[in-house]
Amino acid sequence: MEHVSAAATMDAHGILTGWSEGARQLTGYPAEEVVGRAARELLAADPSEQAVTALTGAVMLRRRDGSPVTLTLRACPVLGADGAPSGYVITADPAGGPETTLAGRAFQQASVSMSVFDTRQRYLRLNDTACRVMGVSEEALLGRDFPETVEDAEHSRGFHNKLRQVAETGRPVHYESFTGAPALNREHAWSTEMWPVRDESGRVTGVALAALDSSDQYWARQRLALLNTAAARIGTTLDVTRTAEELVELLVPQYADFVSVDLLEWVLGADEQPPTVLDGDIVLRRVAHGSGTEGTPEAAVHLGEADVYPAYSPPAQALRQGRAVSRRAGEPDFMRWVASRNAQAPAGRRHRAGVHSLLTVPLRARGTTLGVMVAVRIAHPDDYDADDAVLAEELASRAAVCIDNARRFARERTTALALQNSLLPRGLPGQAVVEVAHRYLPSGSLAGIGGDWFDVIPLSGSRVALVVGDVVGHGIPSSATMGRLCTAVRTLADVDLPPDELLTHLDDLVTHLASDDRDDEVAELGATCLYAVYDPVSRRLTLASAGHPPPALVLPDGTSRLVPLSAGPPLGVGGLPFEATEMELPEGSVVALYTDGLVEDRDRDVDHATEELCRALTARTDTLDALCDTVLKAVLPEEPGDDVALLLARTRALGTDRVATWEVPPDPVHVAATRQAATEQLTAWGLDEAAFVTELVVSELVTNAIRYGAPPIRLRLIRDRTLICEVSDGSSTSPHLRRAHAFDEGGRGLLLVAQLTQRWGSRQTPRGKTIWAEQSLEPPSF
Template sequence: MERVSAAAIVDAQGVVKGWSEGARRLTGRTAEEVVGRPARDLLAEEPPPQTMAALTGTVVLRHRDGSEVPLTLRAHAVLGEDSAPDGYMITGEPPDAPEPTLAERAFQQASMSMSIFDTQQRYLRLNDAACQGMGIPEDLLIGRPFPATVEDAEHSRGFHWHLRQVAETGRPVRYESFTGAPVLNREHAWSIEMWPVRGTSGDVVGTALAAFDSSDQYWARQRLALLNEAAAAIGTTLDVVRTAEELVGVVVPRFADFASVDLFDWVLGAEEPPALSGTDIALRRVAHGSATEGTPEAAVHLGEVDYYPPFSPPARAILESRVVQSQAGEPAFMRWVQERDARAPAGRRHRVGAHSMMAVPLRARGTTLGVAVVVRIRQSDDYVADDAVFAEELASRAAVCVDNARRFARERTTALSLQHNLLPRGLSGQAAVEVAHRYRPCGSQAGIGGDWFDVIPLSGSRVALVVGDVVGHGIPSSATMGRLCTAVRTLADVDLPPDELLTHLDDLVTHLAGDDTDEVAELGATCLYSVYDPVTRRLTLAAAGHPPPALVLPDGTTQVVEMNAGPPLGVGGLPFEAMDVELPEGSLVALYTDGLIEDRDRDIDHATAELCRALTAPTESLDALCDSVLKAVLPEDPSDDVALLLARTRALGADRIATWDVTPDPEHVAATRQAATEQLTAWGLDEAAFVTELVVSELVTNAIRYGAPPIQLRLIRDRTLICEVSDGSSTSPHLRRAHAYDEGGRGLLLVAQLTQRWGSRQTDSGKTIWAEQPLP
């Protein structure tokens, strides 16, 4: 240990006039405290008489902290003008010091910073770790108050406040602080414990402290907290770009000063991942962020494609499927920075100061989706191995979210494409109705639903208006919707009544589901099938678990049709009930799926009332009315798909319909044929007379020969010329090929060849055979 010498000047009256630095170090008392005071006040005990007489010997002084300090003193008289002693120059030093004790060695060599202060927060002693952290030798700190040795900062003021509290209250304190030290290149986390030091009398004579550097534990907790935050912040939506932006938002600025996310183009589309080779890797920038406003570090604009050479850290991370760390000064790092700066747009070369970076591959389910790059510029710490482990875990979580978003986007695109291809386009209501429609897919994570609608032309100028909803979302629901839509068109072509059609459709859904009742519920669907006849102006409808339509009459009154809806399709066992509604010409019929009025956050009756009000809004067209209804009724973020079908009814006047009752006698066929020809002449359709005579003759003859009375002929002049023959028999004819020697069987074949299409439908009183031919 260093040997310290002391010196003091005492006048003839025993008052201290001078005090050396060595005396301060040995006694802990500064010159300001000692000069002007009697020297006797510094003694711990009276010196022996022989020492006073010889002006030399061992004297025990009282240290400022109350301890005793033995010194070997020697006094030298200072003579005045009359050669009389005017004072004394006293020098002294400790007697030969013994070897430090084990406790002293432990204090001095402790790995944690340890210090001792007096009650005025002046340094009394420091160990080697404390001096190393302060960057100041112990002899320059002893006796100086703590505030004079540090910069005035919030953490310094807090430290000083705790020192005073311990000295004043005598209670120990333990707390944590995050701050730097004069010789450390970054801020550290410290676990600090302060406790009072008491003298023999029990009074507080000083304060001791120990500070443990807990930075490793602190940063580990920060990384864990960041991972927990990432679990909640990343993947809040099923959007690829938004997910990448959330990853950047988590790491900047707490983990990096700049971060970027680049993805392969196939991640943003529907293609499969290509095989990677040793050539430059093309990636598209989807997100980046910086602690500096404007993101000056970005050499690539959002949405642009950049090419990474194989030596670059991002390319290595992708090719090697591991985190690649790189620091300033390393050849690969400097080469990459220079190469990127050379290709960066003017004014974007701002990588000066970047000293540490990591490239982290984004891998999910064994597939590499892209790479994330994090760079430190202002943060002085380089990335270490623990940071790489953290980045790999964070990137793994983010990659799964990106892949989920990619898969959802792909499935949604496929389902939406399937939906659009299956839904009817260019709907035509013939002369019966004017139609407009809208389909609005929901934006929820569940995906596209199975809502659908259709307008199906039927015989006799009638038209079927259909709307349905398949349970569930995604491709399975869209596929089921397509099967049901096709089935409805097939059954409608048979001209079944609405209730019978739904019964057959219910059997189909049950057949699709098989015998598993759970699958029946999963494949369940609702449907509303209605048929409008412009001749009678009657709307016949039946529903399977579907909301009833809304009507707007020409006088502006609105109503929801009161009907007994049967169970949803797939339940089975219960019949469906059809009902008729007579509508004035120009009535508006609104068919819709439940997504329009049903939502967990609103009342269905209120939503239905809003729908009725919206349907009466004045608009230029039915298309505009569709948009107006959706805007007025739908919430901002609907939770389900919506299909809306609007139909404005028309009526065929008596001038476009001709009807004759036919006597069931073959001799009256000619008269009936003549009446039909005269009607065509009245309509100005003489060119169609020849084919019409043949059709009427064949159909009426068959009704007389094979049918049952009453027999009726009806001609309808619509977009086509329709010939209908009704009779009381329920037996329907069928087309067959006649053999060479058959005398009959060629009539229907002739009708099929001369007309555009033909068919039969069952009625309450029998059947109707019909044929359509285009107008000249």
């Protein structure tokens, strides 16, 4: 449309005295209808005070047909002889028309949205960008209050308040907002500067603003914030499923309306990755999904179920290509995929109506593909773009590393636990002298399985060894070291060493292992051990500790306490002796051996925990198994940071009716009498069937003690689950089994003993040695 300018003249009383052709074209009034009339009669709205004072501004007139028209008026006073205005020359241009000045064109063509308001927050001027944002022409906005021109009442109030604040205070304001605009299809971030416009006297006559669309920077900051949040919220546990759930929770609903995470089958197993070819249809298992809608109606697959993804599907394409794949409504693969998912959706569930954008991202870590993440937008207005794909790949990469870490941890934990269980005693041997119950709880912490162990070892003379130990460390190396120490303890126990000597040999072994360059793990870990021996005949308990917590003792009267002992250094320190503690126990006493995971925790005092242990051990229960559960429930921390081993043993005694002892003079003539006394004792016990073998064993062992040993010589028979024959003498020289030659007169005695008895051996005593042999009292089976 051709630009039309108008001109008119007006006297000092506001009466129109002249009217141009342009004025007629703009208003429809011919000169003969307006000349002589008051200019005010043509106004459709009162001009602003600022426009009257400045003699320029937007003024709304009423056309001849009654329609309003906004014109930009400029009045130039005509001075009389006295210097006072005798009239005015008025020029007018349509609002939004081309600017004639450089400054005006700069304002009109600015790339940022710029507007000018009067002090009552009515539009006086807008540039082209502002009009595009508002979606209407400048003419439609001039003279209108700002709140009338927007639909977002909440944003309108905040924006309107800032405009009023500038007009009232005369101070500029910076305003950040996130809102939509009439001509925009989504919300945008705006950075707005508002400042006062003053006249020559400094009085505020209007408010100007410039609004910069900072959406790109805003979304970039949002993506960066999401990445920072992901670093803190993804991978808080070493659990594969929980890690996938954390990824879903992070993305819904901020990034997507629905997100699912599906993994390859092998990821959830205990085995390492098998050869996988990601061609054709791919089977994935759903581990996590989430939706902005309650009930997750978009899910076509239940959690934990496996599903087949066709080769054309976006998830299968993403897995094959190793990068994000984006699809939009209308694309063939997208429509085919959505249709198949709708057909697969459970009955009664809402189909994926309204899905307009889909993004699938492979989960890859350390060059290995683990699964795929699918993000769907329904209510979210924007389709996924290239920046969204880059963000999704970064988030998926972080999540994949965490999932792979969790998978590796689960695999190592499973391996370590299997190793640990294979090394721990599965079923403790039946004992007549102690009743035992035990518990082992592997650590659930991120550190992994520890090296706690326990054992019950039968010894000669119906004695029994109780052992508990702890390798300081976690994981497979710790379990392997525990297995070594457990085996070493059994080997040393078979030699029948006293507790303090056994720990000395065990300490030497750990020191040797630590010095081996191939076994750095042992050098770093160290270990503790408690070794105790109970003798049911004397009812004495002898124990020694290598840096291990002392056991608790519950007497038959119901009182409990910790056993006072001198704890030596942990195994591997070397150079320091271990001290044995000996005490007599009433029959029916309960000895509790445990590892430090039961009582030590960073959030509680060890002394208080051991007091709780002693109290819990006094609880009345039907069995030791039940007492184990009671103790763990009362003492165990809510989240144990280490493995826990607990071993309870209730003592029994062998009375004088089950033990017979004879002092033997060191003369061969007394062998026959000793043999006869033993036979008579067997008859009294009702063990006549064992008399023949016992006579041979007694004769051989007593004869050897007289010939090669030193007084005092003592014979002892013990009737337990087996029949035990012991001969003690004052010599420390132990006999050795050897094979006699054809013409040797001797050397066959011990070989005969070994053939006739279940097992035999020797042990050192403080006053010499003891040779023993055991016979089974159960009838032979054929």
